[in-house]
Amino acid sequence: MKTLLRKLAEGKTKIVYASSVEDEVLLKFKDDVTALDGKKHDILPGKGVINAGVSAKIFSLLRRRGIPTHFIGMVDSSTMRVKKLNMIPVEVVCRNIAAGHLVKNYPFFKKGEKLKTPLIEFYLKNDLFHDPLLSEEHLKVFGLMSKKEINEIKKITLKVNKVLSSFMQKLGLQLVDFKLEFGRDKNGKLRVGDELNIDCMRLWDLKTGKSMDKDVYREGADLDKVLQTYVQTYKLIVGKEPK
Ligand code: TMP
Numbered sequence: 228m229k230t231l232l233r234k235l236a237e238g239k240t241k242i243v244y245a246s247s248v249e250d251e252v253l254l255k256f257k258d259d260v261t262a263l264d265g266k267k268h269d270i271l272p273g274k275g276v277i278n279a280g281v282s283a284k285i286f287s288l289l290r291r292r293g294i295p296t297h298f299i300g301m302v303d304s305s306t307m308r309v310k311k312l313n314m315i316p317v318e319v320v321c322r323n324i325a326a327g328h329l330v331k332n333y334p335f336f337k338k339g340e341k342l343k344t345p346l347i348e349f350y351l352k353n354d355l356f357h358d359p360l361l362s363e364e365h366l367k368v369f370g371l372m373s374k375k376e377i378n379e380i381k382k383i384t385l386k387v388n389k390v391l392s393s394f395m396q397k398l399g400l401q402l403v404d405f406k407l408e409f410g411r412d413k414n415g416k417l418r419v420g421d422e423l424n425i426d427c428m429r430l431w432d433l434k435t436g437k438s439m440d441k442d443v444y445r446e447g448a449d450l451d452k453v454l455q456t457y458v459q460t461y462k463l464i465v466g467k468e469p470k
């Protein structure tokens with residue numbers, strides 16, 4: 228690809244390339260699927276295109292609703308053009324329904340119970356330390372976010388939750404929980420960065436309760452079944468076949 232220049236960084240599921248345009252980078256989505264802090268790893272052919280397409284659709288939706296994101300557009304079906312951000316190494320999780328770590332680590336809710344209000348949590352993005360939970364005091368003392376940024380991030384996260392929950396509901400899906408990552412642009416403005424797709428949210432079929440996201444992989448389904456789920460959810464969200 229002509230516009231792909233220099234590799235700046237590579238993560239488990241994406242590669243960051245330099246762009247010829249100042250203040251922009253290119254995010255290439257890989258076909259890798261991982262879980263358990265990267266200990267479980269497989270290749271799902273076509274997953275890069277699926278995750279890039281779903282991310283683009285959701286970022287465009289957020290942009291239309293006035294939420295600041297890094298998304299600019301697509302270069303090809305697996306590569307997004309995004310604003311360069313100085314990423315904050317924190318995963319911001321928002322939960323509507325109890326699942327995952329909330330039921331594994333605490334005795335208060337059973338899987339599937341609806342929370343009275345959305346719960347926002349912060350985790351350090353660090354596989355080696357297994358992404359420990361961070362309190363707001365930790366965020367300030369570790370110099371990760373200021374009090375003002377914490378409040379702004381919570382406000383943006385709740386808005387994303389509203390927009391995404393109602394979008395998914397119309398498609399027959401329940402937004403159980405999701406993870407956002409934030410960064411600061413060259414003016415210091417906070418924007419939603421990274422990706423927004425089937426890897427970083429739980430989506431349950433409203434009728435059957437069936438998982439339509441990466442939980443299918445986490446729970447050990449065979450890869451054909453995992454890919455089939457990704458394709459199905461892509462078709463619901465994007466409205467066409469992935470290619
Ligand atoms: P959890 O219940 O495992 O903490 O996950 C909450 C949500 O965050 C779920 O939608 C999956 C997403 N998530 C990520 O995207 N990356 C991660 O590393 C983890 C732990 C969760």
Ligand code: ASP
Pocket residue numbers: 239261262263264265266426445
């Ligand atoms: N821990 C993350 C997950 O299970 C991602 C990973 O480990 O690769 O969602």
